[in-house]
Each structure stands twice: as C-alpha cells, then as structure tokens.
Amino acid sequence: SAVISQKPSRDICQRGTSLTIQCQVDSQVTMMFWYRQQPGQSLTLIATANQGSEATYESGFVIDKFPISRPNLTFSTLTVSNMSPEDSSIYLCSGRGGGRSETQYFGPGTRLLVL
Amino acid sequence: AQSVTQPDIHITVSEGASLELRCNYSYGATPYLFWYVQSPGQGLQLLLKYFSGDTLVQGIKGFEAEFKRSQSSFNLRKPSVHWSDAAEYFCAVGAGFGNEKLTFGTGTRLTIIP
Numbered sequence: 315s316a317v318i319s320q321k322p323s324r325d326i327c328q329r330g331t332s333l334t335i336q337c338q339v340d341s342q343v344t345m346m347f348w349y350r351q352q353p354g355q356s357l358t359l360i361a362t363a364n365q366g367s368e369a370t371y372e373s374g375f376v377i378d379k380f381p382i383s384r385p386n387l388t389f390s391t392l393t394v395s396n397m398s399p400e401d402s403s404i405y406l407c408s409g410r411g412g413g414r415s416e417t418q419y420f421g422p423g424t425r426l427l428v429l
Numbered sequence: 430a431q432s433v434t435q436p437d438i439h440i441t442v443s444e445g446a447s448l449e450l451r452c453n454y455s456y457g458a459t460p461y462l463f464w465y466v467q468s469p470g471q472g473l474q475l476l477l478k479y480f481s482g483d484t485l486v487q488g489i490k491g492f493e494a495e496f497k498r499s500q501s502s503f504n505l506r507k508p509s510v511h512w513s514d515a516a517e518y519f520c521a522v523g524a525g526f527g528n529e530k531l532t533f534g535t536g537t538r539l540t541i542i543p
Contacts, residue, residue: 318472359532
C-alpha cells in the first residue's frame with residue numbers, strides 16, 4: 315500500500331489569490347491524480363498528473379485554473395489559481411500502480427475556504 | 430460514460446444492527462468496483478474492491494459487498510455495525526485503459542445510534 319500526505323491540511327484564502335497544494339507519496343507510484351470534493355458532494359476527478367509532462371485534464375477543468383506539476387514519481391503539486399468562493403472545496407491527491415487491478419490510495423485532503 | 434448511483438443520502442442504524450448500503454452503476458464493459466469510507470476530517474480509505482472472480486467480496490472492518498451483474502449493483506453489507514462505522518461511504522467504478530479513472534457516487538452518510 316501507499317501512504318499519501320498533503321500540505322497544507324487546510325487553508326483560508328482571499329479571492330484572487332492562488333494556493334499550491336503539495337502531495338507526497340511514500341513509495342513510487344505510476345499514476346497520481348487530483349480530485350475535488352465540493353461541500354456536501356462527491357469527488358470529481360480534476361486531472362491525471364503525468365511525470366515530466368503536462369497533466370491530463372478532465373472535461374470542465376483547465377490548466378490555467380489548476381496548473382499541476384509532477385517532477386518525480388513520488389511528488390505532485392496542484393495550484394488553485396485566481397481563487398473565488400466557488401473554489402472552496404476539499405482537494406484530494408491519490409496514487410496507484412500501473413496495473414489494471416491496482417488499488418488507488420488517497421491522501422487526507424486539503425480543506426480550502428475562499429473568502 | 431460511466432456513472433454511479435447511491436440512492437440513499439443518509440441512513441441511520443442502531444449499533445449492533447445489520448447494514449446494507451446500495452450502489453448501482455452504469456458502465457459499458459466489465460466494471461471495476463470499489464467502496465471507500467471517509468470519516469469526518471479524514472481522507473478516503475478503501476474498504477473493498479471487485480475486479481473479477483467471486484462476486485462476493487470481503488473487505489476490511491467486517492464489510493462485504495456482492496456484485497450482481499444482472500442488477501448492475503454492488504451493495505455493501507455488514508452484519509453488525511459499531512459506533513466507529515459512522516462515516517460517509519462512497520461507491521466508485523473504475524474506467525479508462527487501466528481502470529484508473531474513478532467515478533464516484535454521491536455518497537451515503539451513515540449515522541449510528543446507541
């Protein structure tokens with residue numbers, strides 16, 4: 315199994331600013347992902363973080379708003395740019411191996427409140 | 430596109446009683462199915478998963494789930510709940526080449542009463 319940590323665990327930000335969330339995995343994983351969980355709702359996949367190349371974004375999410383980096387196999391960052399109150403959510407990082415039957419492990423999440 | 434429906438938003442169960450949480454999925458191929466639990470202020474923990482083979486899957490914490498292809502269901506069960514089981518439960522289906530893209534249901538919040 316993989317243990318995933320995220321920093322910060324929570325933050326309160328002003329609208330118009332940006333926040334970068336860090337995700338660290340304790341072992342090498344082939345795939346890393348970023349999800350958003352809006353208040354009272356389920357998880358929605360934002361993007362797949364690709365090592366050494368641009369992330370692959372899901373429909374409705376764009377790189378200018380959510381730039382993602384993944385410099386190596388154990389670390390990724392998600393930036394929430396030019397924030398508005400609608401960006402208030404929990405942002406979760408996950409990781410898994412490359413096989414078809416791999417388990418996807420999740421970090422504890424970053425709770426973001428935008429005022 | 431795949432989808433997951435959890436028809437029960439909130440369920441209240443007495444401690445020691447049995448539990449069944451419903452999950453229905455829509456997916457064009459053989460699904461990879463998961464149940465995750467999210468305790469307050471925590472991330473998601475995998476309870477169990479179904480990839481193939483035996484349709485009755487055993488998980489952690491005494492949970493089990495049964496895959497029924499004819500009903501497109503993957504219901505989660507526990508014979509006797511404990512107060513510590515109070516949490517949010519999410520059913521998910523995996524898609525993509527490696528089944529890595531998870532589509533989650535809206536979740537079921539479980540409350541345990543003494």
